């Protein structure tokens with residue numbers, strides 16, 4: 001079996017590694033939230049890894065990424081520093097936001113991960129601002145805003161799409177449609193639940209893909225990013241997916257009545273990591289052994305982030321005002 | 330007990346929590362008036378609103394309990410429009426932080442329309458906002474924005490500190506023909522108190538003298554009242570006898586009750602759960618300077634949040650939120666006039 005179009009085994013392995021890193025990091029975070037060592041609220045990304053990994057595989061550190069309350073996956077896929085992420089969730093001085101922001105306010109500007117905002121849709125216009133910057137710089141790089149289907153309930157989403165399209169900005173809107181905004185299913189919030197269709201009248205290039213198929217995500221994102229870099233303007237990629245865990249925290253939200261175990265199980269059987277792993281198996285580019293080793297390496301790396309976070313100091317009380325204003329240079 | 334309007338009632342008192350008191354008020358106002366309906370992101374799930382909405386969906390159905398898309402700006406305007414045309418909506422923001430999206434509709438529309446149209450319309454809208462601080466949630470999930478809204482002419486703002494006022498002020502707010510911002514604090518939800526079973530009203534704009542004293546006046550409201558009460562236990566042991574006033578309403582502000590108290594004590598500590606600059610405490614200090622300067626024996630002192638977004642890390646959170654410890658120290662400093670040796 002050969003590799004899918006525009007892809008090779010090295011690229012697929014890279015995507016697999018990004019997804020696996022997110023999965024293992026998030027599972028560890030869930031465990032630590034369960035045991036209450038982590039007290040900061042965490043919105044975990046388990047099940048949706050293929051989207052961040054498939055899109056970010058195209059990006060370098062000059063491309064911008066903006067994220068939401070469900071931020072860890074995007075941060076990791078963009079290559080953000082893992083120690084600094086775990087330390088931030090722990091509220092430590094060594095965290096990527098120095099313990100000021102916690103899980104929902106993370107960034108790593110070194111790699112072009114320009115921050116997350118837990119105000120629903122809050123970071124979508126910020127992403128368009130990044131695209132405007134990149135337009136000034138000659139369309140060499142793109143800006144990507146990841147957001148959920150819930151964010152498309154907000155007016156600012158439409159204002160952002162209109163502006164980006166009007167000015168043909170090098171922008172990629174990635175809507176991770178996991179069917180719910182907290183407890184509310186899409187059909188209770190939206191008169192037309194197909195985001196890509198709803199938005200098409202803005203004359204933006206849009207497509208809906210299987211959000212648990214990283215290959216399809218990668219390929220479609222490629223077309224869209226290529227287009228943006230040719231100065232043809234923004235696109236919106238709607239990825240149909242599902243979050244395996246609770247809206248917030250380590251549970252499964254099966255006790256609240258808004259979703260059923262059989263739905264969760266169904267989506268778990270469509271694991272994006274398994275998808276790419278099995279493809280590499282079939283291509284004879286990955287052995288069971290190599291996969292286990294990859295997993296083991298990542299587990300070790302994630303354990304190190306925990307050790308780093310645990311042994312890091314808390315921010316000093318006397319530093320509480322640090323960062324309120326920037327020293328003008 | 331003072332502070333009833335319309336219907337005094339002292340019978341059928343039982344101990345219920347702040348959250349239960351709100352819930353009971355909702356059941357009563359919705360049963361009393363078909364024009365009342367509720368709307369907001371997450372109003373039908375305990376995730377956002379604790380048990381304050383218990384049983385309402387069962388009793389009144391989805392047509393009067395509208396759990397909405399995540400569209401704060403839109404649903405606020407829709408609520409204002411509905412109030413303008415004859416309904417009496419109760420619009421909930423499960424966190425005050427999410428109200429920024431709705432600022433235009435609240436401040437540029439709800440607050441001003443009656444005046445702008447020459448007094449010819451009314452906006453009987455209750456905007457219910459919940460402060461939910463702490464828990465390492467950081468800057469966008471913990472804000473207390475009362476001062477921001479206090480600045481806007483045309484809004485009334487109430488902030489009950491206990492179950493009794495929570496119920497009475499909520500009913501009063503819903504029956505008021507103006508936009509009333511009703512602000513709760515999640516940290517108060519489990520606080521219990523004797524509350525009448527039937528509906529009653531606590532008037533908007535009246536502070537309450539909670540404890541009489543002679544040495545210093547402490548003015549506070551909402552959750553910080555709990556910390557004040559704790560501080561007073563300690564202060565009385567030290568021989569300091571404070572007077573305590575619960576503002577209950579931020580706007581209109583009952584300066585008369587404060588001035589009356591200052592005649593007795595001559596000293597003032599304001600304990601405010603919001604930011605310092607341009608805050609509720611600053612407004613009180615200004616009012617006292619205007620109307621009671623000659624009564625003051627010592628400078629007025631404000632105890633507030635620092636002028637900072639809420640940090641996430643627990644070590645920073647700990648010093649970010651003042652407690653009874655700082656209140657005790659604040660009172661001691663004023664009484665011993667440490668900060669200002671003349």
Ligand SMILES: Cc1ncc(C[n+]2csc(CCOP(=O)(O)OP(=O)(O)O)c2C)c(N)n1
Pocket residue numbers: 069070118119120147148149150151152178180181182247370399401427430
């Ligand atoms: C302005 C605003 N309103 C409400 C909320 C509360 N809230 C937090 S996450 C969320 C759901 C968002 O759903 P979606 O955008 O689909 O992202 P998902 O959680 O599914 O990843 C809501 C309503 C918020 N954070 N900000």
